[in-house]
Amino acid sequence: MFLSADIRRRPTFREGVAQMAPMAVGIGAWGLMTGVAMVKSGMSVIEALAMTFLVYAGSSQLAAIPLLVAGAPAWVILATGFCVNLRFVVFSLHLRPYLMHMPRWRRLVHGYLTADLSYATFTTRYPSPPTHRDEERAQEAYLTGGYFITWSAWMGMSTVGIALANLIPQAWGLGFAGVLSLVGILCSMATTRLRVLSALIAGATAVAAYALPLKLNIVTGIGVAVLLCFWLEKQFVRDPAEADE
């Protein structure tokens, strides 16, 4: 979308770029480690590049890598990717009124390129959806400027990580950086007591059920945690809105 001159010439495009630029270092560092982690876990360079350029979702990539390398069934990998990405489903509900005036293919391109940080900065800058034509274009340009930076930083540094991965000995255990990034994301999502409990139950169940074939311990962990937290919420939370953010 940032190839369209009409978008690039808008002042809000540059505003989006400027807002996102300081965060490019963090995104790049994470992309670098994800690139290294992919190759270090045993993926080929072609597979790692394909994953970087097609999947474009750090946390679901990191979650999928060990499953892919272990040869887990495709549906388990895709279901895990879907669950790790569930927060985007909530974001898409939020973004719907901002994008619905566009034709479908344009919505899909914007949606695909809008990851966590772009979503967060965009909805902070524009707390309400556009009301007239000029505002529609201005908001679209701001969103595009933001994800232009995140996309470039992520792709550039992931590619560097893939290229340098073979220079870094396996024994250093740098792939653990990927797990640590997921720990950070997990912490950022554990915003209520029941969510913390959900994480504890899912983690403990996944460990206890480790012997299950086909990495089914992951799906089991998710299922047990969601069912138990559902039930607890019904028992102890009088107003479900209180259980939200």
Added chain:
Amino acid sequence: MSGQTDLWSLAVIVGLAAVTVLTRCFFFILDRPWGLPEWAHRALHYAPVAALAAVIVPEIVMTQGHLVSTWQDARIFGALAGAAYYFWRRGVLGTMLVGMAVYLPLHLGLGW
């Protein structure tokens, strides 16, 4: 599959790309307005954290299919340090850097 490209993996990667588009665009793929059934709406509150925890906890506390039997494991200290940093200062990048700053000396220096 170490280092080898195979069609199955590439197909799964394309599938994961489809999952990215599906999840990021979920509510604006179709033109008609629609919402989630109540149960799915509630599940959204617990499924994402559960999914991440189910993926990463075994990566931290298990070795070759067994729970670690010693506390001399660099991964546990790295993850705890990272989480502690997160709740102190926020920020995923800092979590990763602090975690690695604890993990690497223990892992490389002491061989944990």
